[in-house]
Amino acid sequence: MCGVVEDADLTRLSEMAVECEVAAGTAFIEEGQAADTFFNVTAGTARLIKSLPDGRRQIIGFAGVGHFLGLAVSDIYAFGAEALGPMRLCRFSRAGLRQLLDEFPVMEQRLLAVARDELVAAQEQMLLLGRKTARERLASFLLAYPRAASCPARTEDVISLPMTRADIADYLGLTVETVSRTLTRLRTGRVIAVPSAAMILIRDRATLASIAAGEV
Amino acid sequence: MCGVVEDADLTRLSEMAVECEVAAGTAFIEEGQAADTFFNVTAGTARLIKSLPDGRRQIIGFAGVGHFLGLAVSDIYAFGAEALGPMRLCRFSRAGLRQLLDEFPVMEQRLLAVARDELVAAQEQMLLLGRKTARERLASFLLAYPRAASCPARTEDVISLPMTRADIADYLGLTVETVSRTLTRLRTGRVIAVPSAAMILIRDRATLASIAAGEV
DNA sequence: TCGGGGCATTGATCCAGATCATGGCGGCCT
DNA sequence: AGGCCGCCATGATCTGGATCAATGCCCCGA
Numbered sequence: 001m002c003g004v005v006e007d008a009d010l011t012r013l014s015e016m017a018v019e020c021e022v023a024a025g026t027a028f029i030e031e032g033q034a035a036d037t038f039f040n041v042t043a044g045t046a047r048l049i050k051s052l053p054d055g056r057r058q059i060i061g062f063a064g065v066g067h068f069l070g071l072a073v074s075d076i077y078a079f080g081a082e083a084l085g086p087m088r089l090c091r092f093s094r095a096g097l098r099q100l101l102d103e104f105p106v107m108e109q110r111l112l113a114v115a116r117d118e119l120v121a122a123q124e125q126m127l128l129l130g131r132k133t134a135r136e137r138l139a140s141f142l143l144a145y146p147r148a149a150s151c152p153a154r155t156e157d158v159i160s161l162p163m164t165r166a167d168i169a170d171y172l173g174l175t176v177e178t179v180s181r182t183l184t185r186l187r188t189g190r191v192i193a194v195p196s197a198a199m200i201l202i203r204d205r206a207t208l209a210s211i212a213a214g215e216v
Numbered sequence: 217m218c219g220v221v222e223d224a225d226l227t228r229l230s231e232m233a234v235e236c237e238v239a240a241g242t243a244f245i246e247e248g249q250a251a252d253t254f255f256n257v258t259a260g261t262a263r264l265i266k267s268l269p270d271g272r273r274q275i276i277g278f279a280g281v282g283h284f285l286g287l288a289v290s291d292i293y294a295f296g297a298e299a300l301g302p303m304r305l306c307r308f309s310r311a312g313l314r315q316l317l318d319e320f321p322v323m324e325q326r327l328l329a330v331a332r333d334e335l336v337a338a339q340e341q342m343l344l345l346g347r348k349t350a351r352e353r354l355a356s357f358l359l360a361y362p363r364a365a366s367c368p369a370r371t372e373d374v375i376s377l378p379m380t381r382a383d384i385a386d387y388l389g390l391t392v393e394t395v396s397r398t399l400t401r402l403r404t405g406r407v408i409a410v411p412s413a414a415m416i417l418i419r420d421r422a423t424l425a426s427i428a429a430g431e432v
Numbered sequence: 433t434c435g436g437g438g439c440a441t442t443g444a445t446c447c448a449g450a451t452c453a454t455g456g457c458g459g460c461c462t
Numbered sequence: 463a464g465g466c467c468g469c470c471a472t473g474a475t476c477t478g479g480a481t482c483a484a485t486g487c488c489c490c491g492a
């Protein structure tokens with residue numbers, strides 16, 4: 001689970017934290033390992049991954065600045081986390097969380113609100129993964145990602161993607177090839193522009209929204 | 217969002233509730249409508265549905281006895297709910313919830329725990345919908361459904377299904393035909409038995425678990 | 433400036449599961 | 463008891479996206 005808290009609490013939190021940096025690509029949470037610590041992202045973005053034994057992987061989300069990671073339900077991490085690029089993290093013990101929650105009861109409400117938001121997002125993603133076409137998935141992603149990411153793009157219609165095509169594919173339940181082809185078709189259809197691989201411009205938001213909703 | 221609370225709170229809750237019955241098939245929560253009330257299931261099971269404009273639907277979960285429904289994040293229901301069979305419900309105003317939470321601060325913690333459990337389940341379902349084959353999806357469903365449902369089957373290996381094949385299909389992101397064929401193959405392979413359409417026996421749990429994990 | 437390695441794109445072919453079509457069964461209502 | 467209707471099973475065919483296979487491009491380091 002991950003989420004955002006207010007600055008006031010973050011200050012108090014930081015007193016209990018150990019700051020650390022991780023290099024690009026580092027897997028700093030491993031699915032199935034003992035969940036003794038949790039993290040707050042202070043710089044960079046992580047991909048959150050669930051895997052099958054044969055290597056198939058599903059990215060269940062991306063965690064940007066401010067998000068909490070590793071607040072597992074059980075004693076074991078339900079998913080892994082890997083740095084998309086260089087990251088900065090604050091590391092806490094789970095005991096520290098209990099202490100903080102006792103100190104700031106309002107935190108409980110905040111965590112609940114965050115969990116609900118994530119649940120809503122997860123339910124939307126189930127609809128996407130279960131019933132949408134590749135084209136609809138990409139359109140939905142391009143519309144929803146900027147909101148989900150903590151650092152929105154420079155303008156409304158410029159999307160800066162810190163992840164690779166393979167990550168997008170694993171997030172949308174597709175293959176790299178299909179993501180690439182589908183983006184090309186959206187580009188050909190003048191719905192988006194792709195000045196560089198990591199940057200996408202929305203040229204026709206209304207059409208993109210229609211596609212995302214399955215109306216085209 | 218839905219979940220289970222303790223008897224003590226349920227007693228207090230019931231003082232604020234309006235009991236009501238709904239017939240099989242009734243859509244008692246409509247996706248997109250104003251979320252002014254919420255419900256607690258006291259008998260029966262509901263399917264929770266998200267739909268696309270053209271009629272495609274994804275069932276995001278099943279809510280059995282004890283589950284809360286309609287605790288929307290926004291003022292609008294994020295998904296609909298329909299009775300699988302005749303149901304009994306307790307109806308509350310959202311104002312009543314605020315009142316209850318103030319009265320029992322511990323409720324907040326409970327709701328958080330419930331939301332987390334559902335989030336974990338939702339993430340597991342994302343892996344299923346994004347990356348598993350039809351066979352793996354059915355195996356996972358047969359193993360996970362009895363735990364998710366509040367009323368477990370008579371014995372460990374007997375699963376009683378209150379929903380149709382179409383519901384299972386919409387839950388697993390498949391078609392009715394694929395669900396039917398896949399169950400037939402599992403039956404032929406002696407992994408399960410299907411004495412009647414609504415009842416499934418697990419004959420080889422170990423194999424079913426291997427299939428669900430993607431090892432076969 | 434050049435070379436190499438990791439992305440990304442694009443093309444050709446394949447296949448799991450969707451779609452289309454039919455028949456059978458079981459429960460329920462009259 | 464009979465008939466009807468909704469659900470389930472199964473067969474035939476189709477197809478969106480996966481898989482297999484090159485090639486291109488960009489960035490970075492020496």
